[in-house]
Amino acid sequence: MKKTLIILLVFLCCASVQAQKVLLSQDVLQDTVVPKKGPNRKSFSHLYVGYGLIFGDEGNLKTKQPGTSDFRIGYRLKRKVSESFSFGGEVSYIKNSFRPKNNPAGIEKVKFIVNRAEAGLYLRLNYGKRGDKIGNFIDIGGSGGWIFKSALIQTDKKPVSTFINANTLQTKYTGLSFIEDLSYSGLIRIGFGRYVFYGEYRISDVIAPAYSRDDLPRITAGIQIGLH
Amino acid sequence: MRSWIFCLLIVIAVSSEAQQKYWVFFKDKTDTVFDPYSYFDKKAIERRVRNNVPLYDYSDLPVNSNYIRHVEDLSDSVSAVSRWFNASVVYCTDDAIEEIKRLPFVLKAEPAGKLKKSVLGDDDDISAKSVRLLDYQTRVLGREDLKAKDLNGKGVRIAVLDAGFSDADENPAFDHLRAANRIIKTYDFINNREHVYDYADHGTMVLSCIGGIYKGKNIGLATEAEFLLARTEYNYREPYSEEEHWVEAAEWADKNGADIINSSLGYTSDRYFQSDLDGKTSLVSRAATMAARKGILVVNAAGNDGSGKWKKLGVPADADSILTVGGVDPYKAMHVDFSSYGPTADKRLKPNVVAPGIVMAAVNKKIGNTQGTSFASPLTAGFAACILQLHKEWDCQKLLHSIERSGRLYPYYDYAHGYGIPRAAYFLGDSAMNKPTFSFELSNDQITVKADTSILEKDESDLLYYHIRENSGYIHKYFVVQLTSSEPFNIDVSAYRNMTVALHFKGYTTEIELK
Numbered sequence: 001m002k003k004t005l006i007i008l009l010v011f012l013c014c015a016s017v018q019a020q021k022v023l024l025s026q027d028v029l030q031d032t033v034v035p036k037k038g039p040n041r042k043s044f045s046h047l048y049v050g051y052g053l054i055f056g057d058e059g060n061l062k063t064k065q066p067g068t069s070d071f072r073i074g075y076r077l078k079r080k081v082s083e084s085f086s087f088g089g090e091v092s093y094i095k096n097s098f099r100p101k102n103n104p105a106g107i108e109k110v111k112f113i114v115n116r117a118e119a120g121l122y123l124r125l126n127y128g129k130r131g132d133k134i135g136n137f138i139d140i141g142g143s144g145g146w147i148f149k150s151a152l153i154q155t156d157k158k159p160v161s162t163f164i165n166a167n168t169l170q171t172k173y174t175g176l177s178f179i180e181d182l183s184y185s186g187l188i189r190i191g192f193g194r195y196v197f198y199g200e201y202r203i204s205d206v207i208a209p210a211y212s213r214d215d216l217p218r219i220t221a222g223i224q225i226g227l228h
Numbered sequence: 229m230r231s232w233i234f235c236l237l238i239v240i241a242v243s244s245e246a247q248q249k250y251w252v253f254f255k256d257k258t259d260t261v262f263d264p265y266s267y268f269d270k271k272a273i274e275r276r277v278r279n280n281v282p283l284y285d286y287s288d289l290p291v292n293s294n295y296i297r298h299v300e301d302l303s304d305s306v307s308a309v310s311r312w313f314n315a316s317v318v319y320c321t322d323d324a325i326e327e328i329k330r331l332p333f334v335l336k337a338e339p340a341g342k343l344k345k346s347v348l349g350d351d352d353d354i355s356a357k358s359v360r361l362l363d364y365q366t367r368v369l370g371r372e373d374l375k376a377k378d379l380n381g382k383g384v385r386i387a388v389l390d391a392g393f394s395d396a397d398e399n400p401a402f403d404h405l406r407a408a409n410r411i412i413k414t415y416d417f418i419n420n421r422e423h424v425y426d427y428a429d430h431g432t433m434v435l436s437c438i439g440g441i442y443k444g445k446n447i448g449l450a451t452e453a454e455f456l457l458a459r460t461e462y463n464y465r466e467p468y469s470e471e472e473h474w475v476e477a478a479e480w481a482d483k484n485g486a487d488i489i490n491s492s493l494g495y496t497s498d499r500y501f502q503s504d505l506d507g508k509t510s511l512v513s514r515a516a517t518m519a520a521r522k523g524i525l526v527v528n529a530a531g532n533d534g535s536g537k538w539k540k541l542g543v544p545a546d547a548d549s550i551l552t553v554g555g556v557d558p559y560k561a562m563h564v565d566f567s568s569y570g571p572t573a574d575k576r577l578k579p580n581v582v583a584p585g586i587v588m589a590a591v592n593k594k595i596g597n598t599q600g601t602s603f604a605s606p607l608t609a610g611f612a613a614c615i616l617q618l619h620k621e622w623d624c625q626k627l628l629h630s631i632e633r634s635g636r637l638y639p640y641y642d643y644a645h646g647y648g649i650p651r652a653a654y655f656l657g658d659s660a661m662n663k664p665t666f667s668f669e670l671s672n673d674q675i676t677v678k679a680d681t682s683i684l685e686k687d688e689s690d691l692l693y694y695h696i697r698e699n700s701g702y703i704h705k706y707f708v709v710q711l712t713s714s715e716p717f718n719i720d721v722s723a724y725r726n727m728t729v730a731l732h733f734k735g736y737t738t739e740i741e742l743k
Contacts, residue, residue: 020717023691024563024644024708028571031539034503131500 039134039228045077050198052222054096061207061214067099067111070200070220078124086124090143093117096206098216109155112216114206116183118145134226137191144184147206150176178211180204194226247304249340250325253315255333257289257444264288282363284372286444287312295333302328354588358597362588364558365437365607366446369583370652374449374614377656381439381450381613383620385412386488387481387524388435388606389474391461392427399432401440401447401590405455413484416459417473424459429591431457433598434492436590437606438613447590450610456484461493471495471512474544478519478526487616487624489519490609492529492602494542494568502538505546506573516547525616525624526550527609529601530579531568534644541568541578551612551628552578554646555585555604560688561636562708563644567601570643575702579646580628581635583607608650615655630655640732642695642706665736666692673722675729675740681714683734692717693732696724 036042052070054063074092081087098112122141130136152173182204189198200220207215264273264283276283291309296316300306303320310316317340320328329337354362374380393414396402405411414424424431435455440447458480460473474493481489500510507513516526530552531542545552545568555567564585570578583604588595608631616627632638634654635647651658666679677692684690688710695706704727709717711733721729721742729740 020692020715021710021712022707023710024706026569026642026644026706028643028703028705031569040501129499131497131504133498 038132040083040130040132041080043077043079044134044228045075046226046228047073047075048196048224048226049073050196050222050224052198052200052220054098054217054220056217056219061212061216062101063098063217064101065099067097068217069097070222071095071097072224076226084126086126086137087122088124089119089121091117091119092143096216096220107154108157109153111153111155112206113149113151113153114147114179114216115149116145116147118143118183118185120144120187122187122189134191134193134228136193137189139187139189139191142184142186143200144182144204147179147181147183150174150179152176178208180206180208189224191226194228196224196226198222198224247319247321248325249307250318250320250328250337251313251315251340252299252318252325252328252337253313253335254291254295255335257286257292257314259294260290260292262289282360282367285359285363287314289444291316292333295331298331299328299334302331354595358588358595361558361586361597362442362445362447362595365584365587366449368558368561368649369449369607369611370650370656371446371449373652373656377618379614379617379652381453381610382617383452383454384450384487384613384616385454385456385485386438386450386490386609386613387456387458387477387484387486388431388438389458389460389477389481389489389491389493390428390431390434391463391493392429392459393424393431393435393457394426394429395593396432396435396457396590397425399436399440399590399593401436401442401595404441404451405439410452410454412454412456414457415477415480417476417480418459418462418469424457427459428461428463430492430602431459433589433591434490434602434606436595437587437603438490438610440590442588442590442595447588447595448607448610450613453610453613456481456486471510474512475515478515478524482519482522482524486524488609488612489516489524489526490528490606491516491526491544492600492605494529494531494545496531496533496538496540496542500543502540503573505540505543507546507548507576510543510546513544513547516544516550520547520549520624523624525612525627527605527612528552529605530554530570532566532600532602534563534567534569535565539569541570541572545578546572546576548576549625549628551580551608551631552646553601553605553608554579554582554644555599555601556582556645556649558584558586560691561649562688562691564599566599567604567644570646571702575700577641577646577701578643580632581608581646581648581650582644583611583649611650611652614652618655636735637693637732637737640693640695640730640737642693642703644706644708645693662736664738665734666731668731668738668740670721670740670742673720675719675721675731677717677719677731677733679711679714679717679733684711684714686712689734691733694719694729696721696727696729698727 050072054068072092072094074090076090078086078088094116096114120143122139124137124139126135126137128136154171156169184204185200185202187200189196202218205215303318305319306316308317416424436447438448439450439453458477460477519526528545530545555564557564585604586599587603589598631650632647634650637648641647669676690711692709695703697703724742727742
């Protein structure tokens, strides 16, 4: 059996040495198939990441920078209607961090984290001639979703008392009952290829009105990068 | 004691006039005659042939005897002469060497034994491989045939449209153009001024591939042509206004008497879909066709998207009635990966021909290796200028179609090679017979091809080209196969009816109709 295998292997090697070598092979008809998917074709989808700052004045709940920020990662779909008009939708994960200015408890660092899962719709107006490229555009739309996790994190580098000797005490409160469950916003984007400047106005409240008349800042402005 | 002082004084006096040894390098080897067959030993010729080293190489030409004589007159003696370095070694005083340095044909002089690394490095710093490449890029187009007939583009005016011509006003590769005032006009259509010797070195490299000379060696073929240089491209942006500038430059070239326009430029996915490559959609393609209608041969690079997502040629390479040039590997004469493919969206054959796409070109006041169909195009433009010099009565379409017919693959064609590399010999009475180089048999939906074993070289030159096309000429599939042995090669044609299979091997083409 071993001998047979060796002979077969040698034969195959010889056969491959004898075989003619195809250096170029082109199927022209395959090349001419018009793709349906592409940045300026009938449909297109891509991932994106974004980072922005959140600002605004909401009464006593003032926040400070840096630290009051928006990070998001999402997946966007686009359907082309014409060279100038498209529409689409997206799903995204958004993490908002807020750093309150006022700290009555005297804790060194306090941070609110709000995690959102959202879906959105938008209308797009493209401008400028282009080939199969995203090009330059303006998007207007809205999104809504669920605040699925929130937390209040307090960090004290000079704890008054701890049950062990420690330089830092970090306390995390989760399941905050005063945080709303749902969120919804209006958005606008101006894009130049993969680089998009975005703005969002959060219409919904983060802090339930029953707990406070004031709320966290509503305006987000930042930059997204399309991963395409 | 006095005698010792006297001797010391004598020694000091003599040493101040002491002879030193110097290498004296000369600028050129003009007016020298060289016959390799009488100079080299038979075994030396065999070695060169075996190593693909050219027999006529600048470094083998003799040193100009007048130069040696002048230097000898000013020095004490000449101890050595070097062809390879175009230099002689002399013994002379410091004063004498200063006088020698001022001679018009002397490049530089350095003390022998203390040569700076750069003295030998700067002038001879291209490798043997680069020397071979520099030789090949024009030899493959028929440089020696053209030189034998003194065809060098003289009297032909070539417009070059590009992104800039940095240092082309100082690069030694264009000394001959500047000396004879053969850069007729320049214009920057972006800044609306005449200065173009800035912005980008792409145009400099392209210009050298049309008519540059490096140390007596051709970089391009049209070394005696006249030039119009136009800047139409931004270096770091791609606005649509570039196409408008192209049109302006083409009109300017027409007005200023251009016979040929070289455009190593192209626009693709940023602005167009592949369905737009019909020669009619883009402004610049229509302008290129108009230039052709006005009698200008437009030579355009096919593009470098062959290995990318776009794959196809760009605009204005899709224009009708222009010569679109693809790129080949310098030593295999086969399509190089990056060279864009045809055909056009309306199924016209492109590229028309191919030329070396990996070349040596003038850049940064020296010469360097570069690649792209940007350089295949000017090599072909220079070739076209030489042919136009021979046939001044030809209109540009006759010139274009003749260049196609001179292609090494003609009448075979495909959308990677067009009709192949043009041959100067075709225009100079080459009456090479199209003798069969293979036989074939069609049976049971299979074509069996058997190469003539007497011409098989068992290397990369044993290339069988074949395509399957419909009666209109539109190719459905095409292939290139290296016949690594004398075994028959089988082509399965069971899927094809009422089509034609064309085969080409080493200069012979045949066609088989499939019923």
